[in-house]
Amino acid sequence: xxxxxxxxxxxxxxxxxxxxxGLLIVSIIVLxxxxxNYLTPFPEHAxxxxxxxxxxxxxxxTYFFGTDKIGRDTFSRIIFGYRTSLxxxxxxxxxxxxxxxxxxxxxxxxxxxxxxxxxxxxxxxLSIPPLxxxxxIMAFLKPTLTNAMIAVSMMWWPWYTRxxxxxxxxxxxxxxxxxxxxxxxxxxxxxxxxxLPNCSASLITKITLDMGFVILIGSSLSFLGLGVQPPTPDxxxxxxxxxxxxxxxxxxxxFPGLAILVIVLGFNLLGDGLKDLxxxxx
Amino acid sequence: MLIGVxxxxxxxxxxxxxxxxxxxxxxxxxQEMVEQYRDKLHLNDPIHVQYWFFxxxxxxxxxxxxxxxxxxxxxxxxxxxxxTLELIIFAALIMVCVGVPLGILAGRYKDKSIDNISxxxxxxGVVTPSFVWAVFLMIIFAFYLDILPVAGRLxxxxxxxxxxxxxxxxxxxxRGQFDVTIDALKHIILPALAxxxxxxxxxxxxxxxxxTEVYDKQYIEMARAYGYNEFKIATKYALKPAMIPTxxxxxxxxxxxxxxxxLVEFVFAWPGIAKYGVQAILYKDLNAITATTMIIATxxxxxxxxxxxxxxxxxxxxxxxxx
Amino acid sequence: MTLLSIRNLEVQFKxxxxxxxxxxxxxxxxxxxxxxxxxxxxxxxxxxxxxMILGLLSNSNIKKNGEIFFENIDLLxxxxxxxxxxxxxxxxxxxxxxxxxxxxxFTVKKQMLQALENHTKDYDKNTIEKYFVNLLKDVKIEDxxxxxxSYAFQLSGGMAQRVMISMALINNPKLILADEPTTALDVTxxxxxxxxxxxxxxxxxxxxxxxxxxxxxxREFADKIYVIYQGRILEEGSTEKIFNSPGHIYTQTLLQxxxxxxxxKLPSLDSENLDYLSQPKFTx
Numbered sequence: 001x002x003x004x005x006x007x008x009x010x011x012x013x014x015x016x017x018x019x020x021x022g023l024l025i026v027s028i029i030v031l032x033x034x035x036x037n038y039l040t041p042f043p044e045h046a047x048x049x050x051x052x053x054x055x056x057x058x059x060x061x062t063y064f065f066g067t068d069k070i071g072r073d074t075f076s077r078i079i080f081g082y083r084t085s086l087x088x089x090x091x092x093x094x095x096x097x098x099x100x101x102x103x104x105x106x107x108x109x110x111x112x113x114x115x116x117x118x119x120x121x122x123x124x125x126l127s128i129p130p131l132x133x134x135x136x137i138m139a140f141l142k143p144t145l146t147n148a149m150i151a152v153s154m155m156w157w158p159w160y161t162r163x164x165x166x167x168x169x170x171x172x173x174x175x176x177x178x179x180x181x182x183x184x185x186x187x188x189x190x191x192x193x194x195x196l197p198n199c200s201a202s203l204i205t206k207i208t209l210d211m212g213f214v215i216l217i218g219s220s221l222s223f224l225g226l227g228v229q230p231p232t233p234d235x236x237x238x239x240x241x242x243x244x245x246x247x248x249x250x251x252x253x254x255f256p257g258l259a260i261l262v263i264v265l266g267f268n269l270l271g272d273g274l275k276d277l278x279x280x281x282x
Numbered sequence: 283m284l285i286g287v288x289x290x291x292x293x294x295x296x297x298x299x300x301x302x303x304x305x306x307x308x309x310x311x312x313q314e315m316v317e318q319y320r321d322k323l324h325l326n327d328p329i330h331v332q333y334w335f336f337x338x339x340x341x342x343x344x345x346x347x348x349x350x351x352x353x354x355x356x357x358x359x360x361x362x363x364x365x366t367l368e369l370i371i372f373a374a375l376i377m378v379c380v381g382v383p384l385g386i387l388a389g390r391y392k393d394k395s396i397d398n399i400s401x402x403x404x405x406x407g408v409v410t411p412s413f414v415w416a417v418f419l420m421i422i423f424a425f426y427l428d429i430l431p432v433a434g435r436l437x438x439x440x441x442x443x444x445x446x447x448x449x450x451x452x453x454x455x456x457r458g459q460f461d462v463t464i465d466a467l468k469h470i471i472l473p474a475l476a477x478x479x480x481x482x483x484x485x486x487x488x489x490x491x492x493x494t495e496v497y498d499k500q501y502i503e504m505a506r507a508y509g510y511n512e513f514k515i516a517t518k519y520a521l522k523p524a525m526i527p528t529x530x531x532x533x534x535x536x537x538x539x540x541x542x543x544x545l546v547e548f549v550f551a552w553p554g555i556a557k558y559g560v561q562a563i564l565y566k567d568l569n570a571i572t573a574t575t576m577i578i579a580t581x582x583x584x585x586x587x588x589x590x591x592x593x594x595x596x597x598x599x600x601x602x603x604x605x
Numbered sequence: 606m607t608l609l610s611i612r613n614l615e616v617q618f619k620x621x622x623x624x625x626x627x628x629x630x631x632x633x634x635x636x637x638x639x640x641x642x643x644x645x646x647x648x649x650x651x652x653x654x655x656x657m658i659l660g661l662l663s664n665s666n667i668k669k670n671g672e673i674f675f676e677n678i679d680l681l682x683x684x685x686x687x688x689x690x691x692x693x694x695x696x697x698x699x700x701x702x703x704x705x706x707x708x709x710x711f712t713v714k715k716q717m718l719q720a721l722e723n724h725t726k727d728y729d730k731n732t733i734e735k736y737f738v739n740l741l742k743d744v745k746i747e748d749x750x751x752x753x754x755s756y757a758f759q760l761s762g763g764m765a766q767r768v769m770i771s772m773a774l775i776n777n778p779k780l781i782l783a784d785e786p787t788t789a790l791d792v793t794x795x796x797x798x799x800x801x802x803x804x805x806x807x808x809x810x811x812x813x814x815x816x817x818x819x820x821x822x823x824r825e826f827a828d829k830i831y832v833i834y835q836g837r838i839l840e841e842g843s844t845e846k847i848f849n850s851p852g853h854i855y856t857q858t859l860l861q862x863x864x865x866x867x868x869x870k871l872p873s874l875d876s877e878n879l880d881y882l883s884q885p886k887f888t889x
Contacts, residue, residue: 124286127586128579131541136575139563216411220545223413224560236413243417243549247425254421257414264409500705507659507700508693508772509723519719522710598710598756 012277019273025266033083040076048231059251066251068242074251078259080233085263088149088218088228089211095153097207100160101199105191107161108168119165125158131220138226148227152217156210163206163282167199201278208274209282212267219260235260289333346569350561355573358558363577364448365435366547366554370539371449372470373478377535381482382528385489389524390516392494400486407483412542416476416549423472431469433551440465473550477542481535488531492524499523526597533589537582607674608812609635609658609780614671616653616662616836627653629836630671635780635812640803642815642827642844644859650836651816655782657681658814659698660688675780694724697773699783699802703765703790707757713768714753720775740771743805763794770802780812787822799826821863824848832856834881842889852887 013019037043041062045051051071059066065074107118125133137151171177177194185194219236221227228234230241235256242252275282348355381404388400424432435450436442443453443462451470454462496502497520505519544556551557555574562570594600616628628650635641645651656662658673660680673680675696680688700706708716717737721728734753741749744767757765766786773781786802787795803826806813817823823830823844830847832840832855840853851857 120286124290127286127583128290128575129538129541129582131544132575132578135541135544135559135563136571139566139571212409216409220411220413223411223545224548226563236411239414239417243420246417247421250421253417257410257417260414261406261410264411265405268405268409500700500702501708503661504698504700504706505708506661506692507698508720509689509691510719511689511723519708519711523708526710596710598712599758602756602759 009277013273016273016276018269019276022266022269022271022273025262026270029082029263029266030086032079033086036076036079036083040073040079042073042076043080045072045076046080046231046233056249065255066249068249068252069245074238074255077233077238078235078256081235081238081256081259082263084145084228084232084234085215085218085260088145088152089214091149092152092156092214092218093207093210095149096156097160097203099153100157101164101196101203103157104161104164105168105195108165109172109187109191109195118161122158122161122165125155126162128155130155131217134217134221135224135226138221143226143229145228145232148218148221151221152214155217156214159210160203160206163202164199167202168195171195171198202280202282205271205274205278205280206282208267209271212264212271215267216260216264348562348567348570350565350567350570355569358570359555359573359577360448362553362555362558365552366540366543366556368449368451369470369473369477369547369552369554370536370543372451372474373481373539374536376474376478377481377485378532380478381485382489382525382532384482385486385528386493386516386521386524388486389490389493389497392490392497397490400490404483404486404490407479407481408487410480411545412476412480413545413549415479416473416546419472419476420549430472435466435469435553436462437465437469473546473552476549477539477546480542481539484535485528485532489524489528492528493520496520496524522596526593529593529596530589533585537585540578540581606637607634608637608639608676609633609814610672610674611654611658612672612674614654614657614673615669616650616657617668619666619668624668627836628657631833631836631838633831633838633841635814637779637812638810639829640806640813640815640827641829641831642817642823643831643833644817644820644823645833646818648835649833651818651833652784654833655698655784655814655816658782659692659696660685690724693720693778694776695778696780696782697776697778699766699769699773699781699786701785701789703769704757704760704762706769707760707765709757712754712756713760717753717772717775720772724776737771740774741768743774743808744768744771744801746771761794762790763798766790766798767801770798770805774805774809774811777809778811780814781806782814782816784816785818786815788817788819795822796825802826820848820859832859837882838886839881839884840887840889842887846889850889852889853881854884855881856887 032039036046040046041064042049049070049072051067054067054071055069057067057071065078067073068077103118103122107115107122128136133155134148134151137154138147141147141151172195177190180190180194218227219234219239222234222236223240225237225240228237230237238256239253239260242249242254242256245252346355347353348358351358384400384403388397388404391397420432423430431437440462442450443457443459446453446456450466451463454460454466502515502520505515510519540556543552543554544560546552547554547557548560555577559571559574559578561567562574611631611633613630613632614628615626615630618625618627631650631654633641633643633654643651643654653662657669658675658680660683663685669681671681675691680691683691707713711719714734714737717740718733721733737753738749741752746752746764746767752760752764752768760768766789770786783802787799790798799822815823815826827844830840830842830844831838832847832853834855840847840851840856842852847856848860851860
């Protein structure tokens, strides 16, 4: 662990304070949501908890961000909301990245007809505004977290196909790929041992940046009531429900809104830092 | 491209489990009614026949009837789309008029304080969902400062001008009802601002990076060596090469606003296509959903086409190679 | 009459790792109508010199000292608006890569017109195209009308560099700086462009500072040569003297490095092993 902090990469990364702030935000949020049960003041408020005497309390030292209509602590619910967001982000990328990457590798490496078919389909997916595509998929599914993940993954893989496709096409003509072709390496070897490792810097950077944007889209879906359903705590749902009580109970929408901003910002700063560090174009 | 989009939407609409007829009619409907309805929607025909009806409908401008409004969805779309169009045009104006100059300044004065401020604004724009902006703007301007209205396109006692284009601001100007124009402007500012902020951030980031790239080019040094003044370089000589690639992305951003319009219209009760779309989704209104998605995709594709044509016209390399 | 006189020019770049001295007190003179060459390897500070004359390197991270007199005014002390009046007007510059020196989104005509308009608004619109055509003919361009309406990417390297030369002539400057004007061109057109440039400049009696790493190029072209190495002038003298009796070891090594038809191998220019700076400056 200490080795990382002594490395040249860390030195370069830490030169930019914004990247370090991004890393801090992300690590704090990840840690807090993993240990939400121990770190939040009212972990039981994450579920269908009711505490009528303490309803609609403004922010105070007990309830940092106030309480909602049925007395639940907004702060605790935000931390659990982060857990939902991160869960969604991780699952979506776990589905979208392998699909998108392998299609991009195949299309870019083999070219020809298969390239044309894959990239046409990718273009069609990319020609619908992302949120609209997710919405039209959600339209036919029950609004649940799982379905929201499916919908967002469906709209996300084409971006990876295009990124990896472009990288593969240029790597294909690099000396090290050609030379391993000459010594008779298999397609499998060339794709996974020669090309893919050289895409990893771009991939890691894009995944980091996308983590934030997936969370943003996920919260947008649940804001419209098409994603995570109550009582599961979710930041988008909280903003949506809280906005009904504006302006009097402002804390119900403002704090979850800020919470989304902070996590997306964190991943964005971190991703930008990685982009500079690896010197890649996304 | 549009054919591809239509197939995609069609497939999504058909492969996903659940019986749209049953969904539309609700649990109280008899099996007979459901069957009748399925016939009406051509749901009992083989899949390619269904697609044929679907395409025939699109080309004839007839996308069937909305289950929810009981009107032809084409009529619905033409009622609601102008409101959205007005909103995104206004938002796009803000995006271009603020985002691009911000990006130019940042790129020109790279690493100076103006660059940092501009980058901070862009970053906040990009990382904040537009519905959060909508809520924040509403709290500040509509509730706290109380200077702008909360919802709708017009105040309740204001009558919309007779329809010409469907864009209230333009219609009221044509008809000379300037009080209506002002009322409409007041209503559009907040939703348009909320909608434009994330696109604005992207626009200014992109402009910045293209401007910086151009400023490293030899021909800028050449221009300086020939006594061009910096203003002329910034507004013309460097701007044109930097803006041509930016334009393509601006077109994409403009079209992508349609997606975010769903969120903003929801908050500001803006009677546009996105709000109609959300309603359609909540009521499982198959034809309305298809129509909404189709019109948005069409708009998206057409915008990109126009942008491509403009870019091809502006870029001599493309223009001349085409001949 | 001395047209340009650089006196003890010192330039330092401040950057993260510290300070790099790009120029260490160099002095250089160009007389009216004289063609002077500044020769050195890459990184020796020769391009920096040219850019300092036009004030193209103005940045808070650059520290400069000394004087650059152009017709008795010190360019280093002039205001930026005054410098702008001189740029492209009294002193113009030809760059290394002609195709990327032309803006890809404007026609040659538009850029020539702009170069003119930067300094005078007072010209006859009807005859101006004729003037450009003649300038292009001066640099041996066969179809000037087509070239005027072309974009940079439609021109070959040699053609683009000839356009750049005529662009440099537009305002009848007294001095032209040429930074490796033929390096980016194909070997076959290098000589051609060089002789065109030489002819047109001699004909118009302009002065020139040619910056090059190639002594072969310089021999054909210059009246006088300065040899620069690591920001220091090591030798100066007339072309004839430098080629016939080079005084400094570095110049001698450079001369040996010019490939000759009858020699079978190139001598190595191993700058790490020889301390060229230990020998004092040699002036003929």
